[in-house]
Amino acid sequence: MPRSTKKSSSSSGPPVASSSTKCSLRDIVKSHLLDDVFQKSSVKNGNQWMVLVVDPEALRVISSSIGMYNLMEHNVTIVEDLMKRRAPFRDQAVLxxxxxxxxxxxxxxxxxxxxKENKKGPLYGNSVFLYFLGPLPDELFGLIKQCKELVKRVKVxxxxxxDFLTKESGAFHFDMKPPRFQNIYSELYVRRSSTGLSPLHDRMMSKLVTVCATLNEYPHVRFPSNNELCKSLANLFQQKINEFLGSNKSWWFNGDGTNPNTERSTLLILDRKDDCLSPLVHELTYEAMVNDLLPIDDEKITYDSVTAGTSKEGTGETTTRMDALLNDNDEVWVELKGKHIAEVIQTLSTKIRDIVNSSTGSALSGSKASGKALSINQMAKALKALPEYREIMSKLSQHMQIAHQCMDAFNKQGLLELTxxxxxxxTGKTDEGRTPKLKALLGQVVEEFRKRNDSAMRLRILAIAIVSQRGLSSQSDLKKLLNEANLSEDEISALRNLEKLGCPLVQKDGQNSKYARIGGKKASSFSEAENESEYSSSRYACPLKSILQDATSGNLSVEEYPSVMPLPDDNALNQSAMKKVSSVRKAASASNRWGSKTSSSSSSGKRKVGSRQLVFVVGGMCYSELRAAREVMDASGTEIVTGTTKFITPSEFISNLTSM
Known part of the structure; x- marks a missing residue:
């Protein structure tokens, strides 16, 4: 097998057009896989049937972007698990x-x-198509070349x-979770090599390169100046993307000077440990509540579906356990997931009433609706009474029942006062805008401890109190709160592990932080971002929101967020693009020549660079941050693609702390 075969990567990339007509990340991945993998193999196989064999990682990639129907259209008869014993299909090609x-x-x-197991010969026919999610290391390529029976059958x-999963149209993650990544926070923050990075960091940046390769982006790479991990990862990423660029001569990227109406993007690498508050705070928007309060497995949720009976049929109300997938294929979910739960229920009620009060519906329902929110029983009766609207009513009914289950859990856990x-x-302020004394707030924290039997919730409340104030004022305050919280040893360990993420449990003397409490008597605001929500229970906005607002407006300081390579002025960007491409490709195999050099600042200290904004959060991104990115994108008109090691819930964040 010639060495060039290995390097026949999809260098042209998926068909991305100008910045004004860019497709979503999920659409790009779907098109890329269907066209450059399955259609290409099908054509080379004479449009005959093929067996698709995947490992667990590849199966997750396919499941997040392609349906089984799409595979069948490309002559895939069956999907097999590489890790399991498989039946032979000797008359079919294998992909x-x-x-x-x-x-x-x-x-x-x-x-x-x-x-001995293969006495009758290989499992599959004489055509083999080999595809890898990411770069194939030389030593593994060597193993393939040593297998002569395989080599002589390889067509591609x-x-x-x-090498990533799409979460939604503009979000991705690397699915780094247990059991494959049992102690991910230890790997990220504790078990570091002499270079400051571990194999996990290297793997993470290799995966991030595949994201940029898929999007046809060779971005300017920026990072927080006060975060050494982000700085090291930014330099490692720059080295890897340079190597990819040099190895793929025909690969193009937005802003390379050859594609009109495109600009180079910006990649901002951030760290979870710089904001340990946002993953802990109760968020009252639909998507966040579903993931925080209800049992959900990835995108699959099981809910109680209420079906109304009728006196005519002599049947009563019944409840059935139903499964649903909450993803971008569900238009109602896409519309509502970022809204406050109160607005979700009101919107669903309005939509259902609009159908009930339609010309057909009013004849069946007998009278116009009153405008009040529908109960589950009323909604179920409306669904049964309007068979011609069954499909849309079924979807609205599904979300109404899930939303009500969120509120049931919210009320059962007594979260109104806690939120x-x-x-x-x-935020450092009450609903009325008053700045309360910290002592009074800690008294309320103790009251919440005494209300709750769930120690995990007490841990969460205590962590919020500590992190929001950048540490308590004294050891005695910490001791008192720990006594009242009555946590287990594992829970206390999780709390103390916050210090490994740079979150002190007690403020150090003379602590000088822009977030530090003024005078130590008043509560302080953790984030400088402002939330425009009309709901008092959603006043807090995560710090990521203000960072993205600055980035999209060109106001992100190069002193606080420098770049690996100097940031060009807007008018010099396209003129210098081709020179940079040439120099990088010539030095593709060399190590990063830019080291830790950062961009020089302009007179204002601010630059606007690129069109698409990429942001990657090491250590997990929470759902409030995912929502904030969508809000900034809608307000600014700038495309934002968010990514992370994994999208995390509050319980997952605490579990990661415990495992350190």
Whole structure:
């Protein structure tokens, strides 16, 4: 097998047009996989049937972007798990799509190595299509070349550069969670090598390169000046994206000077440890509540569906357990997921009443609606009475019942007063705009402790109180609160692990932080961002929101957020683009030549660079941040693509702390 075969990556990338007509990330990934993997293989196979064999990682990538129907349209008869024993299909070609790791390569080679289990010959026919989610290391490529039975059948060997999962149209993650990543915070923040980075960091940046390869982006890379981890990761990413650029001669990127109406994007690498408050605060928007309060497995949720009976049929109300997928394929979910739960229920009620009060509906319902929010029973009766609207009514009914289950959990856990306390701690002001004394707030924290039997909730409340104030004022305050919280040893360990993330439990003498409490007597605001929500329970806005607002408006300070390579002026960007491409490609195999050099500042200290804004949060992104990114994108008109190691809930964040 010639070496060039390995390097026949999809260098042209997916068909991304000008910045004004860019597709969503999920659409790009779907098009890329269907066209450059499945359609390409189908054509080379004479449009005959194929078996798709995937490892768990590749299956997750496919599931997040492609449906089974799409695969069947491209002549895939069956999807098999590489890690399991499989039935032979010796009359069909096989298409392998796997992560380039030793375990997956070994199993592929075993499929074509004669053994006692393979007495009748290989499992599949004489055409093999090999695709890898990311770059294939040389040593693994060598293992493939040693298997002669496999090599002589290979028709395509290609790196597709889609080593990530799409969360929604403009968001991605790397699915770094247990059990594969059992102690991810230890790997990220504790077990560091002499260079400051671990194999996990290297893998993370390699995955991030595949995101940029898919989007056709060679971004300016920025990071917080006071975060050494982000600085190291930014330099590592720059090195890897340079190597990719040099290895793929025909790959183009937005702003390279050859594609009109495009500009280079900006990638901002941030760290979870710089904001440990946002993942803890109760968020009352729909998506965040579903993930925080209800049992949900990835996108799949099981809810109680109420069906109304009729006196005519002699049936009563019944409740059935139903499954639903909450993703971008659900238009109602897309519309409502970022809204406050009160607005969600009101919107759903209005939509259902509009149908009930339609010409057909009013005849069946007997009278016009009163405008009040529908009960679950009323909604179920309306659904049964209007068969011609069944599809849309079923979807609205589904979300109404999920939203009500969120409110049931909210009320059952007694979160109304707690959310107000959290908002005051986080913003430093009450609903009336008054700045309360910290002592009074800590007294309310103790009252919340005494109301709750759930120690996990007490831990969460205590962590919010500590992190929001950048540490308590004294050890005695900490001791008193720990006594009242009555936490387990594991929970106390999780709390103390906040210090490993740079969050002190007690403020140090002379602590000089722009977030530090003034005078130590008043509560302070954790974030400088402002939330425009009309609901008092949603006053707090995560710090990421103000960062993205500055980035999209060109006001993000280069002193606070420098770049790996100097940021060009807007009028010099396109003129210098081709020179940079040439120099980078010539030095593709060299190490990062820019080291820790940062951009020089302009007179204002602010630059506006690129069109698309990419932001990657190491250590997990919470749902309030995902919503904030969508809000900034809608307000600014600038496309924002958010990414992270994993989108996390409050319980997952605390679990990560516990495992450190």
């Amino acid at each position: 392998y799509l796997v992560e380039p790791n030793r375990s997956s390569i070994d199993r592929i080679v075993n499929d074509w190595t004669p053994s 060997l290609q790196e597709v550069n889609v 107000e306390l959290e908002q005051t701690l986080a």
